[in-house]
Amino acid sequence: LMVWLRRCTHYLFIVVVAVNSTLLTINTGDYIFYTDWAWTSFVVFSIGNVLMVSVGATYYLTFTGVPGTASYYGLIMTVYTWVAKGAWFALGYPYDFIVTPVWAPSCFLLDLVYWATKKNKHSLILMGGVLVGMSFPLFNMINLLLVADPLETAFKYPRPTMPPYMVPIEPQVGKFYNSPVALGAGAGAVLGVTFTALGCKLNTWTYRWMA
Secondary structure, eight states, rough: OHHHHHHHHHHHHHHHHHHHHHHTTTTGGGGGSSSTSSHHHHHHHHHHHHHHHHHHHHHHHHHOOOOOOHHHHEEEEHHHHHTTHHHHHHTOOOOOOOOOHHHHEEEEEEEHHHHHTTTHHHIIIIIIIIHHHHHHHHHHHHHHHOOOOOOHHHSSSTTTOOGGGSOOOOOOOOTTOHHHHHHHHHHHHHHHHHHHHHHHHHHHHHHHHOO
């Protein structure tokens, strides 16, 4: 009975993290909609995404103890957010304007660290956390650069029913404008360690609650 309860609790946590990650990332790819603060939004959302991928993937990875699990989690999250982005397509925006956050490559790195260090949790936290935090903004900026020109497309497909902060206006230079990738990666590298540690800790706590 206790084994069954413990497993159910673990899977419940995984579902909760996955659902919350999806909710957080529904608008994450839409830095381009916040035309006057796009790069500021990119930095903020990068940190939020590093949080969700680090906690969720690490929790799931240390639960199974099988390298490759984090990549599986990242793939699931990519599909979730890709489906959620379909809402923009339903609103009439062209599909090449929809940005889906790239989760999988950062999760690959997490798996690689876990495998290369022979499942050492401390290495996973330190090295895995830094790699996820630094790689996520980089991959997403590459992703972002591949979409159609945001301002041109936003003016071409105006949506008067959208809230004011999402209505295209003449862009201003945001305070993070100079280097959104460096700022996102720098903050992510520091915070990713803490987030990854939290994922490991959640695993430990779950076992203690169910013991």
